[in-house]
Amino acid sequence: MPPTPDIDFARIRPHGQPASRANAFEELASLLIRDDAVQWPEGTRFHKFGNPDGGREGRGVLPSGEVWAWQAKYLTSFDSGAAGQVKRSFLRTLTTEPELRRYFVTMPIDLPAGDTDRSKSAFTLWGEEVVRWEAAAAEQGRTVTVEFVGAHDLITALTSDHNAGRVRYWFDASVLTRKQQQERIDDVAAKLGRRYSPQLHVDVDAVQVVDGAGRTTAYIARWQQLLADLRSARRWSWRAPDGDEDAFHDALLRCAASLNEVDALLERIIAQIRAFDAVDLSTAQVDAALSALDDLNTLLRNRSRTDDGFYVGEAGSLYGHVRDAIAALRMARQLCMSPATAAASRGELLLTGRAGVGKTHLLCDVAKKRIAAELPTVMILGQDFDVRNLLMQLPELAELPGSVDELLALLSAAAEASGQKALLIIDAINESEQPDRWQAALQAMMSKASRYPAVSLVISCRTEFVDAVVGNHGLPAAEHFGFEESTETAVRRFAAEYGLDVPTFPVFNPEFANPLFLRLTCEALTTLGTGRFTLGSAGLTTVCGAFIEAANVRLSAAGRCDFDSRTDLVDVAIKQLATIEGGRIPRVVANDICSTLLPNRSWSKSLLKGMLDEGILVEVGTDHLSFGYQRLGDVARARTIAEKTPTAVAEWMQSLGTGLWTERGVLGALAVLMPEQHGVELMDCADLTKPVPYDLIDAFLESISLREPTAASARTEEFVRVLLNADRHRNEMWGQLVRVACVPDHPLNAQWLHEHLTSLDLPTRDTSWSLSLIGALDPEEHSPIRTLIEWAWPTDQNALIRTNSDTAELALLLLGWCTSTNDRRVRDSATKALVALGEREVDAFASALLPLMSVDDPYVVERVAAAACGIALRHESRAAQLAGLLHV
Structure with missing residues (x-):
């Protein structure tokens, strides 16, 4: 246990802006008076003030309404000058606090009591001054006691066990600076x-949740904005429509009362967040206010809407206020129930x-x-x-x-x-x-x-x-989804940074939501001399291979490790390192492997240092290394295992027993490699007469969008159909199919999806595919459907997409099927995306339109036809082109 630092107020850690010991003493003294040096009645509410402080550092408001306040003075003696400072603060507090009953003055000293014939002691002077100050209060008809809290009181409080952290922080200036x-x-x-x-x-959105845990100013600002929005909706008085005051009287009163309660609730929550208190997560008052507003809305609709469906005059104003208040309350409810607020409270x-x-x-x-x-x-x-x-x-x-x-x-x-x-x-x-x-x-x-x-x-x-x-x-x-909520933005930014052309496909590959994967991909493409972002439809093993090849090229340079790039030393080293189980590689073992492969090199040109510099390996502690990109390590280990026969792989999995979860990353890579190298699915290596472990099913689902397109076989399709009929896995399976839907020549792309969906009857389709689309555009959802729509119909018109006809046709076919859902937001957005992409790729739109028009779903036919009309009406030349392609 480290020694406790000496409590010396002359050496207290400087604090504040600008940093000073006086500010530090005032802060620490306030904490000690609040928590230890003064006995406060239960239920006291505390307030700490900044500068100017109105004569007091802070106050406690007792349940009775009485106020006890305190003032801190960083003085090394108490003389007439110090007495004058205290007097001014006390008289100012008498003005600012009408209910003041006790006034504490704290200093980093104890009052000497050695009176002499020539001088009064500080103790005597204090006593005389207290009489005068209390008399000044009495002249105003008030009874106020003035009390001294000195160094002894503060040090006694600080020596309590629960204040050990404060002692360490305030009196050991070397820690946590x-x-x-x-x-x-x-x-x-x-x-x-x-x-x-x-x-x-x-x-990305996950930052907001961490902000909640830290109760940062950004998180507090979200609550303040809600309160401002609610008050903005009430900035003008809410009046009943002319001539109908009696009918609206009670509803308006109820709304006013419930909104006042929510206003107070939001103020209380903001105060709780700032004070480190538990946050009130109850939504009862918000729900009551929403109910009151809903009743008022119903009253407006039934009594004040014109035959044309409009609100005019006072009814129009009231309708606008109600709508704005409802929007603010819904956002408040959402924030109350959010992971950020749960993290803030807990x-x-x-x-x-x-x-x-x-x-x-x-x-x-x-x-x-x-x-x-x-x-x-x-x-x-x-x-x-x-x-x-x-x-x-x-x-x-x-x-x-x-x-x-x-x-x-x-x-x-x-x-x-x-x-x-x-x-x-x-x-x-x-x-x-x-x-x-x-x-x-x-x-x-x-x-x-x-x-x-x-x-x-x-x-x-x-x-x-x-x-x-x-x-x-x-x-x-x-859950953090990487760049998934803004993958398109991230890819564009990285492509621009590395001088690559932006992709001509929607970025569904979940690995591109991985910042490191995206960076290494761009570096690989640059190193290998490819100016285009071409790896969007490539499998995980192809991309990892590109990483390794690019790193090998860079390290082979004369100024780096200086070896023949054709020896593929980086790949050989990775294979050998991957045979070491446990995820951690002893540094001495890694050094032996790399030195054997490339001997007689100084440290600066060694293969191990090169792999560390490239980020292939990272240091773990002082004696171990690991793969810097987890997926690369998983693939490297899986490659070694996949070199065995499928029977041997099955025996390896069986040997793991209940510890199968410990190799989850390797299983995910094997689910990609086994069909690529052996033409069998990893699940075929399990005993299919027993329930298949969830880890294997999850690995298969993830592998759909990570494997090479050529590795999707008839057996893959069998498993896909099985999982589409499994309640637990259906939605995830649809999501994976969406991710590969726009890949030309992929056996499971949008053409396969179209054929599968048309083979189902309408009720079956509605309870499966169409149901999975509900909520796909909700703010908290990170759906590939959102990625598709935002790619086809970007909100930033300066970021218009580059396309090719094959990808566009598949995307349009998929967008057409997105209109089958009864989620109006998804259906409307998909329709607009059809128009946005279709008017740029008219030939592709016509090719997708023909099969969609024969679908036995009126939602799909209606929206696809509407998109065709939209394109025709917006561009006369394209109308003629479309008519020619459709032979109409």
């Missing part, structure tokens, strides 16, 4: 290598996501920005935890002294000083040694963290490992 935090996160970023690319950062968050979607990049970027804003933040990488007790390693890995409790207490004190929550981030716990130990460790960690409401705990874990590593956790959770 901005410089220390910055150096620490820089070290983390350096260790991550290419997994963190700040220059190519793209904002002070805990589990961030999940598939392999390599950028969880680490996101959390590192959040941590860097928080530290730059002087918000206390510690980020620890799961890969750095070894086989020792997990919690005991936390302070060591954070490079901070003490135990876990002392680390949390220190972060709590730093959070109090900053006025915003501290974040303790533990990234990728599934990468720890023996990661299943986290189930028990997290329960203990959550229990400890709950005692520090100023600290939030953020954990990330790869989705495939959540059940085994985290278990039944009860944590507020959010």
Whole structure:
């Protein structure tokens, strides 16, 4: 246990803007008066003031309405000058606080009592001044007591066990400084290598959830905007339509009362967020207000709407106010129930996501920005935890002294000083040694963290490992989809950065939602001399092969490792490294492998350093390495296993027993490789007379969009049809089919989808395909249907797509089928996308139109015909072209 720092107020850590010891003392003294040095009645509400402070640092409002206030003075003695300062503050407080009853003055000294014939002691002077100040209050007919809180009182409070973190923070200026935090996160970023690319950062929705956990100003601003929107809807008085006042009287009163309650609720929530208090998550008042507004809306519709369906005069104004208020309330309800608010209330968050979607990049970027804003933040990488007790390693890995409790207490004190929550981030716990130990460790960690409401705990874990590593956790959770919510934007940005042409296809490949995958793809294309973004329809193994080939070319250069690129040393090294089980590669073993392949090289030109520089490998702790891109490591291991016979692969899977989940990443890669190399599905290697493990089904589903198109066989189609009939897997199967729908020559593309859908009767189709489309464009959904529509009909007209006729025809065929749903938003958006893409690719539109017009679904026929009319009406020349193609 590290020694406790001396409590010396003369050496207190400077604080504030500008940083000073006086500001620091005022902050710490306020905390101690609130929590320890003064006994406050239960139910007291506290307020801390900035400058000017109206004569007091803060106040407590008692349940009775009385006010107790305090003032802090960073003075080393109490003389007449100090007495004058206190007097001015006290008299000012008498003015600002009409209900003042007690006034505490705190200083970092104790009052000497040694009177002499020549001078009064500070103790005597204080007593005389108190009489005068209290008399000044009495002259106003008020009874106010003035009390001194000195160094002894403050030190006594600080020596309590629960204040250990405050002592460490305020009196050890070397810990948790901005410089220390910055150096620490820089070290983390350096260790991550290419997994963190700040220059190519793209904002994603998951950041808002982490903001909620940290209760940042950005998160608070969302609540403030809701309150502003609600008040904007009420900025003018709501009046009943002329001549119908009696009918609307009660409904208007009910709306006013319920909206007042919601207004107060939002103010209370904002105050709770700022004060580190639990957040009121009840939506009862919001629901009551929505009900009242709905009744008023019904009244308007029944009594005030004209025959033409309009509202005029006061009815029109009232209708507009009601509509705006309903919109604000719905957003408030959505935010109340969001993962961000759950994380804000609980002070805990589990961030999940598939392999390599950028969880680490996101959390590192959040941590860097928080530290730059002087918000206390510690980020620890799961890969750095070894086989020792997990919690005991936390302070060591954070490079901070003490135990876990002392680390949390220190972060709590730093959070109090900053006025915003501290974040303790533990990234990728599934990468720890023996990661299943986290189930028990997290329960203990959550229990400890709950005692520090100023600290939030953020954990990330790869989705495939959540059940085994985290278990039944009860944590507020959010899934990170990488760039998926803005994949098109990300691809365009990366393509521009690397001088590549933008794709001519909608980017469905889920790996392109992975920041590292996208970056390495662009680097591979650039290195290999390809100016076009051509890998959109290529399988995972092709893209990984391009990574390796490009890295091999770069490292073979004379200025790098200097070897014959035709020897494929990088690929050979990866194959040998992949045979080492457990995910971690001892550094000495990796060095032996690389030195054997490329001997007699200095460190600067060694193969191992080159692979580290390329991001193929990353350092884990001081003695181990791992693959920098998880998927690349999975594919490398799977390639070794897939070299065996299907029977041997089946025996390998069987040998895993209940530990099948530990090889989830390798199974995903095998689901791609087995059909490519052996023409069999990975599920065929399982005992199909028994229930197929979910890990294998999930691997098959994911493989549909990751395998080479030629590896989709008749057997693949059989499994696809089976899963389309399985309630648990149906929607995911449809989603995977959408992802390959626009790939020309893919056996399961939109042409196959069209033939399959037309083979179903309308009721069956509606309860399967059409049902899966409902909600596809909801804000919280990350659907490939959204990707398709936004590609065909971009909101940014400066980002008009490049297409080819084959891809366009498949996309148009798929868009036509998207109009079968009863989700009006999806149907309308798909129709507009049909027009937007169809008017640019008239030939492709005509080819897609003919089969769609014969579908036995009036929704589809109506919307496709409407799209054709839209194209014809917008462009006379295209109308003639379309008529000629359709022979009409």
